[in-house]
Amino acid sequence: MRHIASWLRVLWNFWWDFLVGDTPELFVAAMLIVVVAIIVRPHSSVAVILLPLLAILALAASTYRGAKASRSRGSGGPK
């Protein structure tokens, strides 16, 4: 039983790190894109513009967040 619990914990940690890790915003963005795709599916011409746009916005926001964190570590952290 203990082995199963430990195996489940390892599995959970793996998937958590893999999907969420230190970029939870990308996981949320992917879920949002799925929801938006379901909502706009009857209007494919809207989806064709909106879905890539959402992905680009998510990438830009997450990259900006990463760069900001990196700069603040670089200037304030121990050298």
Added chain:
Amino acid sequence: MTPSSPSTTLILVLAVFGASAVEMVEALTIVVAAGVSRGWRSALEGAAAAIAVLAVIVLVVGVPLIRYVPINALRVVVGALLLVLGLSWLRKAILRASGHKALHDEDAIFAETSAELGSAGGAGPSGRDAAAFAVAFKGVFLEGTEVVLIVISLGASQHRLGIAALAAGAALVVVTVVGAVVAKQLSNVPENSIKLGVGVMLTSFGLFWVGEGTGVRWPGGDVFIVALVALFAVVTYAGVRVMKSHPGPYAAPIAPVLPGEGVVS
């Protein structure tokens, strides 16, 4: 519609090959470190055992996915998974290319693994080295897990598990041959550039499958993947340019200008 155009297949092969090559470079670094510091037999056995386990996972998980899960549901789940993975690879690669994140250093991994193994006990009475086996197995298995996910995701969503597995196998052979020839010069592999390219392809496939699985009609059908690849390539290029204009703490230092050099009077 089931994508079957040559361009889609080519992108699938390139994405799996690139992703596998990137992950295998790191795995190979660990195996080489284990082989050099503890002996090749146990290191190679550990690597081979990990590859066998990963191949079994592809068969056990991938084949039932294709046979029993409704294709549209599979595409939405796989698309979302690829989207998270692709965007995360792109983010990391853009941050590395612009000096906001340290580049992956294979030399450091090699030195670290060698030092770690140097302090372990000697080989057992059978001549097998448990430490080298374990380190090689762990390195190949952990790096390979991401490859397995990509192979299963891309292969299952296009009903091309065989082609995806072959592309990953080809990457394994190429990286192993290159690794055997150049040995410790794996740090020369342009890992971040490959990661950028693969990130673009995974993101494009992810978005395409999410749309396809939910019922969005992409213009031109599966050929639209090529348009998405082009779009994300341009966005990534622009992202790197913009981020480079505000270089981060890991940006390569600008070479000092020597007296009389580069000055036009």
